[in-house]
Amino acid sequence: MSIKVQPFVIDVAVLDLIGKEFRFDHAKGLAEWLKNSSDAYLREQIPDSEQLVVVRFCESGNTLTRIECIDFVGMRKNQIDDAFKRFFDPEAAKKGAKQAHVKVLGGHGNGGKFYMRQMFKSSRAVTYRDGKMNIFGFNAKKQYGFEEEFEDRKVPLAEALVEAGINKLSLPPEIVRRLKTGETGFTAVVGEKPDKVKGTSNLKGLVDKLIFHPQARRLIDRKPIFVVFNEEATLTRLTAPKLEAKEGFETPIVVEVPAELLHGGEKIVFTNKNFPWPGRLALKTSKEPLRAHLASLNTVDFIGEVGVIGSYRVHELGATRFSGQVEFIYGECECPVLEDPDHDCVRNDRQKLLEADRSTALLEWVREQVEALAERMETKNQQERKTQDLKNTSVLNEMLNRWKDRFMSQVWTEIFAGQGPAGGSGGEQGTGGGERGDGQNTGGTLKGNEGQEGGSEKTRKPRFPQVLVSGQDNDPLDPLSTIPFTCDPRHPAIYQRTKDVVAGIYWINTSRPLAEKIIDTYTAESPRWREYLFQRYVEIIAREAIYQLGKTSATLSPDDVVRQLDDVTTRIHDQAAKDLTSFLFAESLQSAK
Amino acid sequence: MKPISKPQKILSVMFDLSKGQSKPLLYEDIVVSAFQRYPEDFQLRGYPQYPDSSDIHKPLYSMKQDGLVRSANKSFLLTPRGLDIARNLIGTADAQRDRLTKQEEKEVNRIVQSQAFRLFQEGQAARILDTDLYEYFGVSVRTPKSEFLGRVITVEQAIVAHRVKRKDELSDVLSKLHQWLVSRFEEEIQTRK
Numbered sequence: 001m002s003i004k005v006q007p008f009v010i011d012v013a014v015l016d017l018i019g020k021e022f023r024f025d026h027a028k029g030l031a032e033w034l035k036n037s038s039d040a041y042l043r044e045q046i047p048d049s050e051q052l053v054v055v056r057f058c059e060s061g062n063t064l065t066r067i068e069c070i071d072f073v074g075m076r077k078n079q080i081d082d083a084f085k086r087f088f089d090p091e092a093a094k095k096g097a098k099q100a101h102v103k104v105l106g107g108h109g110n111g112g113k114f115y116m117r118q119m120f121k122s123s124r125a126v127t128y129r130d131g132k133m134n135i136f137g138f139n140a141k142k143q144y145g146f147e148e149e150f151e152d153r154k155v156p157l158a159e160a161l162v163e164a165g166i167n168k169l170s171l172p173p174e175i176v177r178r179l180k181t182g183e184t185g186f187t188a189v190v191g192e193k194p195d196k197v198k199g200t201s202n203l204k205g206l207v208d209k210l211i212f213h214p215q216a217r218r219l220i221d222r223k224p225i226f227v228v229f230n231e232e233a234t235l236t237r238l239t240a241p242k243l244e245a246k247e248g249f250e251t252p253i254v255v256e257v258p259a260e261l262l263h264g265g266e267k268i269v270f271t272n273k274n275f276p277w278p279g280r281l282a283l284k285t286s287k288e289p290l291r292a293h294l295a296s297l298n299t300v301d302f303i304g305e306v307g308v309i310g311s312y313r314v315h316e317l318g319a320t321r322f323s324g325q326v327e328f329i330y331g332e333c334e335c336p337v338l339e340d341p342d343h344d345c346v347r348n349d350r351q352k353l354l355e356a357d358r359s360t361a362l363l364e365w366v367r368e369q370v371e372a373l374a375e376r377m378e379t380k381n382q383q384e385r386k387t388q389d390l391k392n393t394s395v396l397n398e399m400l401n402r403w404k405d406r407f408m409s410q411v412w413t414e415i416f417a418g419q420g421p422a423g424g425s426g427g428e429q430g431t432g433g434g435e436r437g438d439g440q441n442t443g444g445t446l447k448g449n450e451g452q453e454g455g456s457e458k459t460r461k462p463r464f465p466q467v468l469v470s471g472q473d474n475d476p477l478d479p480l481s482t483i484p485f486t487c488d489p490r491h492p493a494i495y496q497r498t499k500d501v502v503a504g505i506y507w508i509n510t511s512r513p514l515a516e517k518i519i520d521t522y523t524a525e526s527p528r529w530r531e532y533l534f535q536r537y538v539e540i541i542a543r544e545a546i547y548q549l550g551k552t553s554a555t556l557s558p559d560d561v562v563r564q565l566d567d568v569t570t571r572i573h574d575q576a577a578k579d580l581t582s583f584l585f586a587e588s589l590q591s592a593k
Numbered sequence: 594m595k596p597i598s599k600p601q602k603i604l605s606v607m608f609d610l611s612k613g614q615s616k617p618l619l620y621e622d623i624v625v626s627a628f629q630r631y632p633e634d635f636q637l638r639g640y641p642q643y644p645d646s647s648d649i650h651k652p653l654y655s656m657k658q659d660g661l662v663r664s665a666n667k668s669f670l671l672t673p674r675g676l677d678i679a680r681n682l683i684g685t686a687d688a689q690r691d692r693l694t695k696q697e698e699k700e701v702n703r704i705v706q707s708q709a710f711r712l713f714q715e716g717q718a719a720r721i722l723d724t725d726l727y728e729y730f731g732v733s734v735r736t737p738k739s740e741f742l743g744r745v746i747t748v749e750q751a752i753v754a755h756r757v758k759r760k761d762e763l764s765d766v767l768s769k770l771h772q773w774l775v776s777r778f779e780e781e782i783q784t785r786k
Contacts, residue, residue: 490708491724492724497723497734498723498734550665551665551666552665553617555616
C-alpha cells in the first residue's frame with residue numbers, strides 16, 4: 001500500500017499508563033538519577049576520580065520535602081530539546097557524547113524522567129552550561145516545560161549557583177576550577193514534595209535503601225557519590241556495604257554459563273556470531289545472613305555491557321532447597337547475549353529480565369547453581385555440627401582402641417596360634433601361604449608379622465587395626481587434611497578404602513542413619529552411643545577373625561564362619577563384661593572413664 | 594585335535610581331580626597328576642622320571658589372575674569361570690553357543706540386582722560409591738589383587754557374552770555401566786594392577 005507517511009500521534013495519557021508500570025520507590029528513582037549523572041560524566045569522558053555527584057535530602061520536621069541529585073557537568077538547551085524532552089529514545093543517554101560509541105548506563109531514556117513526573121508534586125532540572133541557565137521540569141499537572149525566563153538565560157556562575165541552591169556546598173577545588181573556567185557546568189535535579197513510600201518515610205531508611213539498591217550500589221561502590229542533608233555544607237561520602245565471606249567459602253564460586261541449556265525440551269543457545277562468550281556466574285557468600293536491612297543484597301544481579309540489566313532476589317529465582325543457606329548467598333551473572341538486539345531480554349526499567357525462553361532458562365540454571373552452593377554450605381554445616389556432637393567420641397574411641405588391642409593380643413594367640421599365617425590381616429602369600437603364627441603378639445605395636453593385603457606393596461601396618469571415627473578424626477593418610485574425614489551415609493557402618501586396608505585402618509561411619517539417630521536422640525555422651533561404638537568394634541574384630549580364618553582354607557563353609565563368629569563374639573562379650581561395665585552401662589561419660 | 598597349552602592342561606587336570614566341582618586341591622596333588630598325565634610337559638629337566646613343580650607354579654598364579662583359580666594355604670580350587678572353561682576344554686560344555694552359560698547368567702543376574710546398576714538406571718550414576726563398585730564386581734575392598742583382577746575379567750567376559758549372545762537393551766545398559774564404572778573408578782582399579 002502506498003501511503004503518505006504521517007508522524008505518529010500519541011496521547012500524553014500513555015505516560016500515565018507506562019509511568020504506573022515503573023512502580024517507583026525513591027531508592028529506585030534515585031538510582032535512575034544517579035545513572036543519569038554518571039552518564040553525563042561518561043559523555044564528557046571525565047574519569048571516576050574527578051566526578052562528583054551529590055544527593056541532597058531536605059526535610060521539614062519528620063517530613064521529607066525535597067530530594068535533589070546534583071552533578072557538575074551541566075546541559076545545554078539543545079541537549080534538553082534532543083534528549084531530556086524526548087521520551088522512549090534509546091539513544092537519549094548518549095546524546096551530546098564526545099565519543100561516538102560511548103557506553104552508558106541509561107537504556108531507554110525514561111527512568112529519571114518518569115521518576116520526576118510520577119513521584120513528586122513538582123520537579124525540575126536546574127542546569128547550567130556555557131554561562132547559560134535552563135530550568136526544565138514538570139508542574140503539578142505533570143506537564144513539562146521550561147520555567148519562564150530560564151530558557152537559555154545568560155547568568156553569571158555565582159548567581160546560577162544561588163538559583164540552584166548549591167552555592168553553600170563545600171565543593172572540591174577541581175570542581176570549582178572547572179565551573180569557573182566554564183569547562184563544565186552543573187545540573188541539579190530537584191523533586192519537591194516527594195510521594196510517601198512505605199519503608200522510605202525516614203531519611204535513614206531511604207539512604208539505607210539507596211545504598212543497597214542493586215543499580216545504585218554499584219555506582220556508590222565505584223564513584224564519588226556524596227550525601228548532604230538540608231542546609232549542610234559538608235558532603236558525606238556514601239559507601240556500599242562490604243560483606244565478609246562465610247568461613248570456608250571465601251573464594252567466589254565462578255561458573256561459566258553453558259553454551260546451551262535445555263529448557264522445555266528445547267536447546268537454548270547462549271552464543272552466536274556477535275556474542276561468542278556465553279558468560280559466567282559468580283556466587284559469593286556472606287558471613288551474616290542477608291535478611292532484614294541486608295535483605296536486598298540477597299540478590300543475583302545480571303550485568304550488561306555497562307551496569308545492571310536485571311536483579312533477582314534469590315527467592316525470586318524459584319524454589320530452592322536448603323533455604324537456611326540461600327540467604328547467605330549473593331552474586332552476579334554476566335551473559336552478553338541477553339542484550340542481543342535481535343532477542344533483547346532487557347526491560348525498560350532494568351529491574352527484571354524480559355520473560356523469554358533464554359532468560360527463563362538462564363534463571364533456572366542460576367537457581368540450580370545457587371542451590372548447589374547452598375547444598376555445599378549445608379553439608380559443611382552438618383559436618384561442623386557433627387564434629388561438635390562427636391567431640392567426646394574420640395575419648396571413647398581411644399578407650400575402645402586400647403581395649404581392642406589388649407583383647408586381640410590375648411585372644412589371637414589362643415585362637416590362631418599354629419593355624420596359618422599370622423598377622424592382623426595377612427594378604428596374598430607366595431605358594432602355599434606364608435609364615436606360621438608365632439604366638440608372640442604384642443598388642444597394637446608394630447612388632448610381629450605384618451600382613452599385606454589389597455595390593456602387592458609391602459607396607460608396614462599396625463599389628464591390629466586402628467579404628468577411627470568419621471566426622472571426628474582427620475584422615476591420617478592425608479597429611480594435608482584439615483577437616484575430619486566423612487563417610488557417605490550409604491557407606492557401610494564399618495568402612496575401609498583401599499589405602500585403609502594397607503594401613504590397617506577402619507572407619508566407624510557416623511553418617512549411617514542409625515548412628516545419626518542415636519546421636520540426635522540420645523547425644524554422643526549417652527550409653528547408647530557407647531554401646532553403638534562397642535558393637536562396631538565387635539564387628540571389626542569378628543571381621544578380622546574371619547579373614548584370618550580365610551587364610552587357612554580356600555573354601556570356608558558357612559559352618560566354619562559361624563563357628564568362628566561364635567568363638568570370637570563369645571570371647572569379646574565375656575571380656576567386655578569384665579572390662580567395660582562402666583563404659584557400657586554408666587550414664588555419664590565421666591563415670592565411664 | 595587342536596593342541597592345548599600348558600595352563601589348559603593344568604586346568605583340565607584340576608577339573609578331573611575335583612570331579613568337575615569347585616573344591617580345594619592340594620598343590621602337590623596337582624603337580625603329581627599333571628606329571629602323570631602329561632609327563633613330557635611337566636618333567637624335571639634331566640630327570641624325566643620326576644615331576645617339576647615349578648612348571649605348575651607359574652601357570653597356576655597366572656590362572657589366578659585370570660579369575661580361573663582361587664588359592665589359600667597351598668590349596669587351589671577352580672572358580673565357576675575356571676570350571677566353565679575347563680568344561681569347554683574337555684568337551685562337556687553346553688553345546689549351544691548362542692546361550693549364556695550358567696556362570697554368565699549368574700553374573701548378569703548379580704549385576705542387575707546391584708546398587709550400581711540401580712543408580713545407573715535411575716540416572717544417578719554420580720551417587721555410585723566405591724563400595725558399590727566392589728558389589729558390582731562381587732568382591733570387597735580386601736579382596737586380594739589377583740582375585741580382584743580375576744573378577745574384573747569374569748564380569749567383563751559375562752558382559753561381552755551377553756552382548757554377543759543376547760544383543761538386547763540390557764546388553765547395551767550393561768556395557769555402558771561397565772564402561773562408566775571402569776572410567777569413574779579407574780584409580781581404584783589401577784592400584785590393583
